[in-house]
Amino acid sequence: MPTIDLVDLQKKKVGTVDLSPQVFGCDSRAALVHEAVIMQRACERKGTASTLRRGEVSGSGKKPWKQKHTGRARAGSLRSPVWRHGGSVFGPKPRSYAYSMPRKKYRAALQSALSAKVAEGKLFVVSDLSLRQPKTKLLAQALRQFCKNDHILVISGKSQAEVFRAAENLTDVKVLSADQLNVYDIVRAHVILISQGELGPVNEAWS
Numbered sequence: 001m002p003t004i005d006l007v008d009l010q011k012k013k014v015g016t017v018d019l020s021p022q023v024f025g026c027d028s029r030a031a032l033v034h035e036a037v038i039m040q041r042a043c044e045r046k047g048t049a050s051t052l053r054r055g056e057v058s059g060s061g062k063k064p065w066k067q068k069h070t071g072r073a074r075a076g077s078l079r080s081p082v083w084r085h086g087g088s089v090f091g092p093k094p095r096s097y098a099y100s101m102p103r104k105k106y107r108a109a110l111q112s113a114l115s116a117k118v119a120e121g122k123l124f125v126v127s128d129l130s131l132r133q134p135k136t137k138l139l140a141q142a143l144r145q146f147c148k149n150d151h152i153l154v155i156s157g158k159s160q161a162e163v164f165r166a167a168e169n170l171t172d173v174k175v176l177s178a179d180q181l182n183v184y185d186i187v188r189a190h191v192i193l194i195s196q197g198e199l200g201p202v203n204e205a206w207s
Contacts, residue, residue, distance in 0.1 A: 001025065002118055006196065008127050011145040017125050017196065019118065022111070022207040028119075029112040035101065036109035036183040043098040051091025054079045059086075106183070110206055113186040122191050129154065129195040134162035136169045143173060143193070150190030155181065155198050178202045 002025045006015040019025065059078040067074060081089045117123040124146060131138050143152050154175045156163045167175045174185055178201035186192065194202065 004118065004123070004125060006125050006127055009129070009142040009145070011124075014127050017199070019125075019199070020203045020207055023203055024111075024114050024118050024123075026108070026111045026115040028116055029108065032105060032109045033113050033116075033183060033187060036106055036113075037187055039099060039101050039106075040182060040184045045097040047095045047097050049092040050094050051088035053091075054081060054087025054089075057085065057087045107206055110181065110183050110186065113183050114192075114206075117186065117189075117192050122189075124191065124193050125196055125199065126193050127196050129156050129163055129193070130160055131162045131166060134165040136166050139163065139166035139173070140170060143170075146193060147191040151188055153185050153189035153192045155192065155194040155202065157195060157198055157201070160195070178205050181206065 001021050002019040003016055004019065005013045006017045008014050054077070057079050061077060061079075064075050064078055065072065075083075078086075080086045114123070131142075143154075146152065150172065152173045154163065154167065154173060155178060156175055158164075158177045164175050167173045174189070176182075176185065178198050181202065
């Protein structure tokens with residue numbers, strides 16, 4: 001069972017905490033984590049690229065010249081793809097790039113990603129994440145103790161609305177609740193902070 005320090009917002013040790021081995025003590029599975037990240041990024045693609053097919057570009061449907069005896073190549077339409085301003089043949093159309101992977105595989109990928117952060121010493125359990133006021137400056141000062149200029153992921157309870165509000169203007173900080181946790185944000189984060197009160201919901205959601 002992994003055991004790590006319990007710290008406060010000044011990064012001072014105030015105790016220790018045992019982490020669930022099912023969620024935070026798994027073997028590294030880099031290929032599975034990579035598969036989950038690729039799937040998640042594909043689901044976020046807009047898929048709005050669009051080109052005009054030969055039936056959609058402007059132009060007459062009239063045959064430009066007669067079939068024979070002109071000395072020119074045969075032509076049946078001004079909108080042919082071989083012509084300038086003609087329609088596209090295999091150009092993109094709006095589509096969804098989303099696909100899914102089995103829930104058990106995604107859960108295993110998330111467990112592996114969290115376990116890797118624990119092994120690297122980049123996951124901290126904070127005794128209390130609450131702020132006196134929902135101010136960005138207060139949250140930024142607290143997080144500076146853990147990481148200077150890299151991306152930080154904060155896992156906090158939805159009841160701590162002041163943390164979510166304070167992080168809205170911090171581009172390198174993302175705050176999620178236990179049920180919003182995902183592989184991409186875990187991998188992207190340089191440091192992860194988990195409120196002690198959220199360990200139970202994280203274990204319940206992802207064990």
